[in-house]
Amino acid sequence: MADTEEYSPPKVWKWEAQDGGRFTNINRPIAGATHEKELPVGEHPHQLYSLATPNGVKVTILFEEILELGKKDAEYDAYFINIGDGAQFGSDFVAINPNSKIPAMLDRSTSPPTRVFESGAILVYLAEKFDAFIPTEPSARAECMSWLFWQMGSAPYLGGGFGHFYSYAPKKIEYCIDRFSMEVKRQLDVLDQNLANRRFLCGDDYNISDMAVYSWYGNMVLNDQYSAAEFLEVASYKNVVRWATEIEARPAVARGRRVNRAWGPEEERVPERHSAADFELNIPD
Numbered sequence: 130m131a132d133t134e135e136y137s138p139p140k141v142w143k144w145e146a147q148d149g150g151r152f153t154n155i156n157r158p159i160a161g162a163t164h165e166k167e168l169p170v171g172e173h174p175h176q177l178y179s180l181a182t183p184n185g186v187k188v189t190i191l192f193e194e195i196l197e198l199g200k201k202d203a204e205y206d207a208y209f210i211n212i213g214d215g216a217q218f219g220s221d222f223v224a225i226n227p228n229s230k231i232p233a234m235l236d237r238s239t240s241p242p243t244r245v246f247e248s249g250a251i252l253v254y255l256a257e258k259f260d261a262f263i264p265t266e267p268s269a270r271a272e273c274m275s276w277l278f279w280q281m282g283s284a285p286y287l288g289g290g291f292g293h294f295y296s297y298a299p300k301k302i303e304y305c306i307d308r309f310s311m312e313v314k315r316q317l318d319v320l321d322q323n324l325a326n327r328r329f330l331c332g333d334d335y336n337i338s339d340m341a342v343y344s345w346y347g348n349m350v351l352n353d354q355y356s357a358a359e360f361l362e363v364a365s366y367k368n369v370v371r372w373a374t375e376i377e378a379r380p381a382v383a384r385g386r387r388v389n390r391a392w393g394p395e396e397e398r399v400p401e402r403h404s405a406a407d408f409e410l411n412i413p414d
């Protein structure tokens with residue numbers, strides 16, 4: 130990769146071997162499947178193909194929250210998609226998500242089965258299907274959608290921008306780190322000010338927007354995402370920390386965070402989830 134200071138873009142960008150850091154081997158400028166690959170299918174109505182990243186866990190948290198309400202029709206099989214190995218470019222996966230990113234879901238309780246991709250769309254689909262964690266009154270629903278879409282639009286600055294340049298890029302580029310630190314701190318302040326007078330993002334009730342925003346920004350302030358807690362002084366966003374701590378203590382959230390996780394302490398991992406019993410096989414202390 131050329132030095133930022135010296136790099137002068139050619140007239141036409143070419144796809145050449147690049148030193149893109151951690152994701153170099155899977156980055157491609159074209160869409161579509163790279164290989165034929167059948168996906169496994171379990172016995173439940175919902176088949177989830179995912180990974181315990183922030184975009185993945187917001188969906189498994191919602192599944193676990195709905196199941197916690199006793200809605201057994203929300204049962205799901207969650208399969209591990211190894212994006213480091215390029216599993217998101219397999220033919221069956223691409224048929225569910227042409228964008229080749231986790232999470233991707235197939236609802237086999239409809240005929241024909243319904244595919245859903247984009248984590249925000251999956252949250253809305255499931256919340257509407259099970260009439261849970263989504264307000265029905267139009268103003269409350271608008272507020273919920275606003276915060277949900279805020280997350281979908283904002284988190285790429287946190288992950289793809291800040292996280293990439295602070296943690297993953299092959300070298301530290303001050304301009305990029307400054308630009309995205311500024312934006313992420315502004316976003317944390319947006320949340321902090323909103324939560325100053327609200328228990329949850331939309332007021333008194335916990336909903337899918339909390340699950341989505343918690344998975345990114347809650348994880349950031351509580352679990353040192355990108356090892357940047359000190360750098361971004363995340364503890365200073367006290368309302369965000371208080372809100373995230375309350376959400377993280379929910380049993381369904383604790384379970385959802387473990388699904389499709391194949392890293393971290395062995396006993397917390399649940400790489401595949403097919404029933405509640407999968408959590409008991411690895412009970413954390």
Ligand SMILES: N[C@@H](CCC(=O)N[C@@H](CS)C(=O)NCC(=O)O)C(=O)O
Pocket residue numbers: 155182183184185212217229230231232246247248249
């Ligand atoms: N906007 C998408 C983003 C999904 C996304 O970026 N997923 C990442 C993991 S968190 C992924 O699958 N990356 C694989 C790749 O880029 O090839 C969503 O919210 O579902």
